[in-house]
Amino acid sequence: MNVDRTSEQWWARLGGGLVGGLVRIGQGFSVTFRQIFRPDVTKQYPRTIPPLAPRAHVGRHLLNRHENGLEKCIGCELCAWACPADAIYVEGADNSEEHRVSAGERYAKVYQINYLRCIMCGLCVEACPTRALTLTNNYELAFESREDAIFEKWQLLDPPPPLGTAPGTEEGK
Ligand code: SF4
Numbered sequence: 001m002n003v004d005r006t007s008e009q010w011w012a013r014l015g016g017g018l019v020g021g022l023v024r025i026g027q028g029f030s031v032t033f034r035q036i037f038r039p040d041v042t043k044q045y046p047r048t049i050p051p052l053a054p055r056a057h058v059g060r061h062l063l064n065r066h067e068n069g070l071e072k073c074i075g076c077e078l079c080a081w082a083c084p085a086d087a088i089y090v091e092g093a094d095n096s097e098e099h100r101v102s103a104g105e106r107y108a109k110v111y112q113i114n115y116l117r118c119i120m121c122g123l124c125v126e127a128c129p130t131r132a133l134t135l136t137n138n139y140e141l142a143f144e145s146r147e148d149a150i151f152e153k154w155q156l157l158d159p160p161p162p163l164g165t166a167p168g169t170e171e172g173k
């Protein structure tokens with residue numbers, strides 16, 4: 001009598017376990033099944049680059065020049081002090097009549113931005129008193145070494161290439 005009851009309980013437990021397992025498998029597959037009918041959201045980047053807002057400032061910095069070619073940066077280091085990530089290094093030097101680089105008394109002898117640190121917050125741009133520093137819309141920043149991520153002044157004075165032409169893309173080969 002005892003043996004029969006134990007065997008009944010065992011079969012009941014097995015049946016309950018099987019039903020529970022099947023329900024869970026069904027729930028899992030229902031997620032997959034629902035996904036089949038959802039629209040495809042794969043982005044074809046960099047073949048298709050979604051347009052940015054006309055005044056989007058979300059990418060690499062640019063050091064600007066005056067119309068006469070002199071640099072706007074006066075090496076004051078305010079951008080470096082404003083940077084919360086300590087990503088900017090500036091070393092100023094005096095202009096001379098023989099060697100004039102900027103329109104001010106001083107210029108940036110060394111200007112570096114470390115893009116492994118930069119969080120694109122724009123505080124450096126806000127701090128700059130001469131509008132020498134601006135953010136562009138070129139967010140395509142990829143590096144092969146830590147050294148490559150540190151942009152020097154000559155790189156920052158060069159306007160970035162258009163989006164979609166970064167090395168490694170079809171256009172940027
Ligand atoms: S954008 Fe922000 S994090 Fe990047 S260099 Fe400027 S202040 Fe620093």
Ligand code: SF4
Pocket residue numbers: 072073074075076077078079080090108127128129130131132133
């Ligand atoms: S970019 Fe602007 S804030 Fe930074 S050192 Fe040059 S002038 Fe000063």
